[in-house]
Amino acid sequence: MQALDAGEVRRWAAACVQSMDAHRAAIDRINVYPVADGDTGSNLLHTLRSALEALLRAPVGERSDAGGAFAxxxxxxxxxARGNSGVIISQLLRGMAETVRDQAEVTGPLLHRALVRGAELATAAVSRPVPGTMLSVLDAAARATRLDALPEVASAAAIAAAEALDRTPEQLDVLAEAGVVDAGGRGVxxxxxxxxxxxxxxPPELAAAARVSADVAAQRRPDNPLVAAREAGSDLYAYEVMYLLEQATDVAALRDALDDLGDCVSVVGDGSDLWTVHVHCNDVGAAIEAGIDVGRPRQIRVARFADAVSAEAGRFAKDRAVVAPVRGDDLAELFLAEGVAVLRVGDGETPTPYELLQVIxxxxxxHVTVLPGDDGLIEIADEAAIRAVAAGQDVVVVPCASPVQALAAIAVHDPRRRAGDDVVAMAEAAAATRRGAVVVAREAAITWIGPCAADDIVGFADGEVVLIEPGPPSPDALAKAVCGVVDRMLAVGGELVTALLGRDAPAGVAETLGDYLRANRPEADLMVYRGGQSDSVVILGLE
Structure with a gap:
């Protein structure tokens, strides 16, 4: 598509509502700036629904071309507009509308100019712009490209916005501490x-406009005009006041008066004679009188933050979850099948605490229990947990130096127990599971039991080298090493052997181990899974 006509503008508006509806809860949950009790996703959704419904209700003549549809x-x-985020998005749309006025279609260069103007008006709508918010994301999108093709302009803007969103924790300490990106920026x-x-x-063609409108109306929950969540601003102010203003004579004076009364002040217009006024304050009467002094207020809405439902009570979608960083696709699927949220870790990669924090x-x-499953991931899990706790989640890291210990913990996980009791049970199961591994040496080295050469087979038990089998690593030699490590581990007892087969495990190694146990350790059962890990041929566990 090389240009947006009126029909495509309408389809975009419908897609925005549908997408925001899908993302609303997630955006609400990460709204932590400046206090963690916001409803940014809900406010954006309300604002976009209002825009779409206005477009669907407008006479055909007013929306027959792209310029009219944007207007x-x-x-x-x-x-x-609802909340600060809604006001900002309304100004983005207003700036786009100003740029494409009287245009039948929106081309690539026109879209670029429209985004620039929209970002300018959005920034102007905020009394004290702060880096690391949705304004930063909008600005990055507007400055992304000057290419001519419409798909390239849109794609470059979206990519730049996503990259700017990822940088918001670097710009706002409160986001970094909570391990989240800016909620409004995510909405952009x-x-x-x-x-x-x-x-x-x-995606495929959206439903007819009338059907979209009906679905939106059906999904809308009745609003309580006396309840609000604090999306931004200082908690020194108890009320949110919003109203529409007509026949305004001195908007600058109104903005100054509201700045003296409170914070989160915005006075923004639609380009003609209608203004939306927003402020957090303690003196509701003075905020309304300030509007009366310069114009005619209507649709006055006052909400008291103290009447809002506790943010913590509604912040979390469920009570419990288990998270694990996992190496190996097969092992990841095994964990996912057990209901564990997984961070997939690639070969030779070390995830950052922020990546794990995003999963948490x-x-x-x-309440979240984290199972690192690797010595090298425990410290990363601890750092991610600290940041999540600072943001209000209850997060506990169960020390697991091997994925077999994580599997043992998952096996006893019971969400019906008290959270503390469940964590204790999982920790005890992990600690009671001995761990082993068989690997192929990549280079010569000196071990506690002697030297090994490259391509020798090395067996570990509880982190110590217990066996060296001369290379090359043939299937028979690998199977012999696996049986040797298990035999040493069973010397002090055990009832269940777990084997996770790595990506390079030879065919038949599991059968050889099973035959060995039946002949020599009939008291021990064997469980075998495909792990798919690349750093070891077989990982072993003993319970």
Whole structure:
């Protein structure tokens, strides 16, 4: 697609509502700036629904071309803007509408200019812009490219926005401490991704506009006008005041008056004679009187933050979750089948605490148990847990130096128990599981039991070298080494042997181990799984 006409603008508006509806809860959960009790996703969704419904209700003549469609969207967003994030998005749409006024279609260069103007008006709507918020994400999208092709402009804007979103924790300490990105910025990325999808013909055609409107109305929950969550601003102010203002004579004076009363002040217009006013304050009467002094307020909405439902009570979607960083695709599928949230770790890679933290917060659980499953991942798990705890989640790391210990912990996990009791049971199961491994030496080395050469087979038990089998690593030599390590581990007793077969495990090694146990250790059972790990031929566990 090389240009957006009125129909495509409408499809984008519908896609924005559908995408934001899907992401609303997740965006609400990561809203931690400046206090962790916001509803950014809900506010964005309300604002976008207002814009879409205005477009669907508008006479055909007013939305017959792209410029007219954008104008109606912007007016609807300004009228229905909810919260700071909604006000900012309304100004993005207003700036786009100003740029494409009277245009039948929106081409690539025009879209670029529209994003630039939208970002300018969005920044102007905020009294004290802060880096690391959705304004930074919008600015990055606007500055992304000056290419001519519409798909390239949209794609470059979406990519730049996503990259800027990833940088928001570097700009705002509170985001870094909580291990999240800016909630409003994530909303911007959702909108731009929807635009890229529409321009690229993905997803399939959306439902008819009337049906979209009906679905939106059916999904809407009744709002309580006396309840609000604090999306931004200082907790020194108890009320959120919003109203529409007509016939305004001195908007600058109104903004100054509201700045003296509170914070989170925005006074933004639709480009004609309608303004949306927003402020957090303690003197509700003075905020309304300030509007009366310069114009005619209507649709006045006042909400008291103290009446809002506790954010912590509604913040988490579920009670418990288990998280594990996992090496090996087969092993990851094994963990996923047990209901564990997995961070897949590639060959030779070490994840950052932030990557693991994203999985922890992404569970939406109030209590999370982390099973590192690797000596090298325990410290990373501890750091991620600290940041998650600072953001309000209850996170406990169960020390696991091997994936077989993590599997043992998962086997006794019972979400019906008290969280503390469940963690104790999982920790005890992991600690009671001895661990072993068989690897192929990549280079010569000196071990506790003697030297080994490259391609020798080395057996470990509980982190110590217990066996060296001369190379090359033939199937028979590997199977012999596996049996040798298990025999040494069983010397002090055990009832269940677990074997995780690595990517390079030879065919028949599991059968050879089973035959060995039946002949020499009939008291021990054997469980075999495909692990797919690349750093060891076989990982062994003994319970």
């Amino acid at each position: 109606v969207l912007a007016k609807g967003a300004v009228t229905g 990325v959702v909108l731009l991704d929807a635009l890229v999808a529409i321009i690229g013909g993905r 917060t992404g569970t939406g659980a109030g």
